Amino acid sequence: MMINNSIKIIPMQKEHIKYIAELEKQCFSEPWSENALSEELSNICAVFFAAIVDNILAGYIGMHNICSQGYITNIAVFKQYRRKGIAGALLQKIIEYALDNNMEFVSLEVRKSNTPAISLYVKYDFKEMGIRKNFYSKPCEDAVIMTRYFVVN
Numbered sequence: 368m369m370i371n372n373s374i375k376i377i378p379m380q381k382e383h384i385k386y387i388a389e390l391e392k393q394c395f396s397e398p399w400s401e402n403a404l405s406e407e408l409s410n411i412c413a414v415f416f417a418a419i420v421d422n423i424l425a426g427y428i429g430m431h432n433i434c435s436q437g438y439i440t441n442i443a444v445f446k447q448y449r450r451k452g453i454a455g456a457l458l459q460k461i462i463e464y465a466l467d468n469n470m471e472f473v474s475l476e477v478r479k480s481n482t483p484a485i486s487l488y489v490k491y492d493f494k495e496m497g498i499r500k501n502f503y504s505k506p507c508e509d510a511v512i513m514t515r516y517f518v519v520n
């Protein structure tokens with residue numbers, strides 16, 4: 368079911384932090400804490416967006432813009448909201464931000480076994496650029512580096 372019309376993508380705010388920390392816990396073995404997420408609110412390099420559906424936080428995306436190079440720190444959607452286009456809408460917002468800000472590329476690491484995430488990035492024209500051996504712990508796993516390049520004007 369697509370619910371694209373009712374998804375609002377807005378900048379991450381203080382009130383979102385506790386829900387995002389919970390989402391992190393549900394998704395990752397080394398989740399970002401509320402403190403780590405709060406620090407991003409005052410980080411001038413941070414570009415973080417929340418996806419809101421019917422006033423509920425359904426997902427989020429974070430990126431660091433370092434000298435016009437984008438590094439996605441995380442993207443996650445609560446289980447009950449998956450396969451409804453929410454991660455796609457979040458990624459699209461980051462791509463629009465990158466284009467508006469003349470960024471060179473947006474890049475990320477993803478666990479080699481994370482087929483849903485890899486399929487998502489492929490759908491949004493990210494290309495596999497290489498492997499970081501044993502990048503992840505708990506459990507130990509290689510990372511695939513995926514990057515979407517933009518033509519810089």
Ligand code: COA
Nearest residue numbers: 394442443444449450451452453454455477483484486487
């Ligand atoms: N299997 C295969 N492809 C999948 C998929 C799955 N389970 N889930 C998403 N995709 C791909 C598809 O190409 C999909 O397009 P389609 O629906 O037209 O086929 C595309 O991604 C967009 O899907 P969307 O509905 O926007 O994704 P989502 O909102 O369900 O979120 C994740 C996708 C990966 C963010 C979500 O599964 C999640 O939060 N996973 C846990 C956290 C995580 O692993 N984050 C990535 C860290 S690098």
